[in-house]
Amino acid sequence: MLQRVVSLAVGLLTVSFGAAQAADTIPIKPEPGTVKIGVQPWLGYGPWHIAAAKGIFKKNGLDDVQIVNFSEQKDIDAAMAGGQLDVESVPTHSALVVAQAGTPLKIVLLLDFSLKADAIMAKGVDSVKDFKGKQVAFEEGSTSDVLINYALAQNGMSINDIQRVPMPAAQAGSALIAGQVPISVTYEPYLTVALGQDKAAKIVYSAGEDPGLISDVLTVHEDMIKKKPGQILALIKSWDEALAFYRANEKEGRAIIAKAVGSTPEELATAFDGVQFYSVAENAQHLGTDFESKTIKDVAKAAKAAKILQSDDVPAGFIDSSFVEAAGK
Structure with a gap:
């Protein structure tokens, strides 16, 4: 599945260098305007709800973040493809579906792995x-x-x-x-x-x-990367701070997430243990390395076998780790 070690090493160095260059150009202050995040009632997207409830978005300069809920995957995919959303939290295979259909987007953050959920x-x-x-x-x-x-x-x-x-x-x-x-x-x-x-x-x-087979990512339109990179960076910082809050205040964090997905902390007690969230630091270790070189390829193969994807090819440059790098500085 992988090319020769030398070729892989050169490729990773090139990706890392390119990401570093891009990370240095991302503005720290977000651009003004509304940001619409598409989600489904899945606890893996919980940190977004924590960010909204605890004022973390506003702390990072995002004054109008709208979390838009969808009940079915096809609807959120259509909304993203139609430009009704700025970013979406979706399963990895769904991001590939939208990209292969011609929507220019990139993965900028690994959100979670579902293990038992x-x-x-x-x-x-x-x-x-x-x-x-x-x-x-x-x-x-x-x-x-x-x-x-x-x-x-x-x-x-x-x-x-x-x-x-x-x-x-x-x-x-x-x-x-x-x-x-x-x-x-x-x-x-x-x-x-x-x-x-x-x-x-x-x-x-x-x-x-098969850890990673069911995983979730944050995707953004390439147009937003060009026009509002500061908003993307602020979103990623907000996710990281919300996740830190969750890990330090698990009881309150779970209560916020459970309410957002229409359940109770008691009903989801075991469910939370079946989800592995990813912080910015953890993204720095995995997004541009094993997730890009192995996990997303495994997902693509499984989705093609399910006839969800016509091809198991992952678009070149589909993963942009520059925002994770900038958020970690």
């Missing part, structure tokens, strides 16, 4: 090997689509070996509990809610089987 639940079914011929509820084009395809492939099957029951992730867990399907794929907070309603429901497979 994306999973496959079942009733009366013990393992993925028993899925053949059964109905499975999941949201097509979402992280659930990637996960079910990957789980089937790891067990010698394909999506054609099951009966697909397409529906939003918010409804998939309920469909399982109502007895409409024996298997569903969804994510938090819907996982915890469903598991709490029926003791017979259990998790049979989770995203932690």
Whole structure:
């Protein structure tokens, strides 16, 4: 998968040098104007809600940050492609979908890895090997689509070996509990809610089987990089400060996030442990290195296998680590 060591080393040096040059030109003071962030009710995007609740955006010079909620992945992707959003917090595979469709954007921050917070639940079914011929509820084009395809492939099957029951992730867990399907794929907070309603429901497979397969990133339009780089830098600094607040004040941080996604801290107690957030310092270690050289390529291959992507090629220069570098100074 990788080129010769010498070529890789030269490439990484070139990327690092280019990022350093760009980082030095990013203005510290953000440009004026509204910033619209697209999100879904996923706790992995929680630090944005903390930043809003604790005045962190304003502290970093962003006076009007609007967090725009979407219930389905296709809707947030369409909004980003249509220019209705400035930035979006999305699964890595979704960022690739929008980019391959022709929208000029870049990944500027790694937000989180889902380890246990994306999973496959079942009733009366013990393992993925028993899925053949059964109905499975999941949201097509979402992280659930990637996960079910990957789980089937790891067990010698394909999506054609099951009966697909397409529906939003918010409804998939309920469909399982109502007895409409024996298997569903969804994510938090819907996982915890469903598991709490029926003791017979259990998790049979989770995203932690391949860390990074289900991950989230912050993407921005290339036009915004050119015209409002200071806003992007301020957003990344705000994420970092909000995450620091969360780690230092876990109880309050979880309460803010739980309210934002329509749940309670008690219901999401185990769900939070299934998500790994990434700070600016952690991004500096991973975004332009192993995430770029391995993780995103694995995601692209899985998404292509799920027929979400037509190609598993990652666009050249798709990851821009210059803002992370500037935020770390």
